[in-house]
Amino acid sequence: MGKEPTECLPESFPHAPGSWRFSATGSISTTSGSASSARASKRQQRRRCSSGSIRRLRRTGSRARTRRRDGEWPGCSASLKRAMPPSPRWQGCNHHALFCTSVLGRTSDRTSSRRRRGMVGRSCGPSLRKVFPEQFRPLESWKRRHGGRSMSMQDYHAFIASKGIAASSHGFAPQALPERLFTHQRTAVEFALGKGRAALFLDTGLGKSGCEAVFADEARRETNRPALILTPLAVARQMQRECEAFGVEARVIREDADVFPGVNIANYERLGKLDVTRFGAVVLDESSILKSFMGSTKCQLVEAFAQTPYRLAATATPAPNDHMELGTHSEFLGAMGPMEMLCRWFINDTSTASQEWRLKGHAVGDFWSWVSSWARAASLPSDLGGDDAGFILPPLVHQIHKVGVDIMDGAQDGMLFRIPDNSATAIHAEKQRTLVERVACAAEIANADTGYVIVWCERDDESAALTAAIPDAIELHGKLKPQEKEAVLEAFTLGERRVIVAKPKMAGFGLNWQHARTQVFASISHSYERYYQAIRRSWRFGQTEQVTAHIVIAETEHGIWRDIQRKAADHDKMKRAMSEAMRGAQITAHKRAYTRSADVTLPAFLGGIA
Incomplete structure (x- = not known):
């Protein structure tokens, strides 16, 4: 100096x-x-x-x-x-x-x-x-x-690799995992426990619940502290049954006094009544709840478990329309904040005056390599080295039912027909005009079916009208108390009621309803995630029959269905890109060192040469 x-x-x-x-x-x-x-x-x-x-x-x-x-x-x-x-x-x-x-x-x-x-x-x-x-x-x-000595090219590459940003490991190697785990589940659990803080993006029906149960139990043994699994409403009992199937002792708790030394299961709504410092591990079931960048739930979860040693986030639909959800998952796991992720690998095209961030072309490989350092993704078991036999789903059939409406009613001045726009006000007004016709069509489909039926809707007045039009239907609505909501969902899950009427945002996540092969959408919104999760309640691993989804829309709602189809294509494209980009890193992680010694046989004319 x-x-x-x-x-x-x-x-x-x-x-x-x-x-x-x-x-x-x-x-x-x-x-x-x-x-x-x-x-x-x-x-x-x-x-x-x-x-x-x-x-x-x-x-x-x-x-x-x-x-x-x-x-x-x-x-x-x-x-x-x-x-x-x-x-x-x-x-x-x-x-x-x-x-x-x-x-x-x-x-x-x-x-x-x-x-x-x-x-x-x-x-x-x-x-x-x-x-x-x-x-x-x-x-x-x-x-x-x-x-x-001077730095060689090999030394230079090693020096650059040491400056990488791959997520560090904070976990341990498990000693003995349950034999019940499939190969792809075992691979996912071993990775998650080895990292200590990881995410599992396994598609619906690939056994995320089993991975969560085993992870929580192994982390509990390692830390000698209780473990916590947070689930959506009414999924807690189902998660408890999954834990019992894998030999994991688990209980559903409602407040801090119910916590016991094993695996504790609670709804997200109960988080404020728990002392999170008591837990050595936390698992977020349906972790897409983290998707909102500035959401209060996301901020509460990140802050509450910032010091928890072992963390696991599991969901089937990471970022169906954008990559921000990956950033919020990374923040929860302590790998990198979402804004740092955007600044490093993404660019905001200000020429379109939008808030969408796109992945830089030259950064695609580096970005997915970083994601694969703290997450594993799979659409089929073969993506993680498993066998796809038994996981190929039966066909999914969409039947569109167009409801005729008076398109001249409510037409603007100078217009012959009513042409609603995509604003929230116009959409709700259009649904109000077409409510009677759509409810009648949906009720007719549900009453004609003799098996279990799921009827989805978007509004409270639609839910009440559908329940009245379907004699043996049970209704799930927001005015029910948490215990009453759980009772309604359990009644349909256990087959006590034939038809359930619910909204996708209340019953579209985490539930296994493979016993229902018919779904009726009496109303549909622009949210592709809600639509995808609703379809996946019955079209998932364990379904043996063809699943039929009846889409009831008015003649003026074609724009909503086209938007859902476009988002579905984008989602499939992103999932393929994510799987392809991560496959190399995931395969590399499972390579074994080749230690066989070389056997060299000399020809006969060289046998006497020393």
Whole structure:
């Protein structure tokens, strides 16, 4: 380090009192400074110094000006260096960098920063290494650690790999996992326990619940502290049955007094009544609840479990329409914040004035490699080295039922027909106009079927009308207490009631209803995630019959169905891209070292040669 700035600054420096000027020989002289001498000195300064450097100093703000004077951003040209040659008093001082020739002042901020860090060291001359020796310390320290030899290309790749951003491991190797696990489940659980904080994006029906139960039980044994599984409403009892199937002792709890040393299961609504510091592991079932970047639930979960040693997030639909949900999962697991993820791999195309972020073309491989360092994704068991036999689902058939309505009713002035737009007000108004026709069509379909039927709707008035039109239907609505909602869902799950009328946002996540092969959508919204999750309640692993989805829409609602189809295509495309991009990393993680010794048989004519 050089001298302190107060010790090495001459009086002629711009921060010092008085004025400064140049002699004919280029030496520096100072004066106490009258107004006339100061003006003459400034004129001489402009002639002697690089005008471009001076203008550059004046154009920048106070912060940039201070940085250049302090030597942090040398931007002065060779002419200024010649005009103000360094004296012995200035040698070793950081301010001497102000008068040094440097390519940094002529490049962009990004290139300057990279060169300062030594990332573009080959283009920096010896003089720059002398001016900024601390910026080249990583390479110099590497030489010292390796006996002074130069860095080879292999060493360089290893050095760059050490600077990677892959999520670190905080877990352990499990000793014995239940035999009931399928191969792909075992692979997923081993990865999650080895990382300690991981996400499992397994499609519906691939056994996420079993993976969650085993993860929680193994983490409980490792930490000797209770484990917690958070589930959507009415999924807690189903999760308890899954735990029992894998030999895991689990209980459904409602408050902190119910916590016991094993695996505890609670609804997300009960989180505020629990002391989360007691748990050594937490599992989020249907973790798509984290998708809202600034949502209160997401913020509460991230803050509550920031210090929990073992964390697992499991969902079947990560980011069906965008990548932000991956960022919120990463934040919950402590790998990286969503804004840092966006700034590193994504770009916001401001030309369209939208808030959508798209993945940079050159960053695709690096991004998915980073995701694969803390997550595993699979659409089929073969994606994780398993067997697809028994997991190929039966066909899914869509039947569209168009309901005729009076399209002249409510037409705007000058318009012959009513053409509703996609605003929320227009959509709700249109559903109100077509309610009677859609309810009648949906009730007719449900009453004609003799098996179990799921009827989906979007509004309270639709739900009440459908329940009245279907004699043996049970209704799930928001006015019920939590215990009553659980009783309604249990009644249909156990086959006690033939038809259930519900909204996808209340009963569309986490439930296994393979006994129902008919679904009726009396109303549909623009949310593809709700539609996908609703379909997957019965069209999932364990379903042996064809599943039929009846879509009831008015003639004026074709735009909603087209939007759902477009989002479905985008979702399938993203899932394929995600699986393909992560497959390489997932396969690499399961490679075994080849240790077989080489057997060489010499030909007969070489047998006597020593």
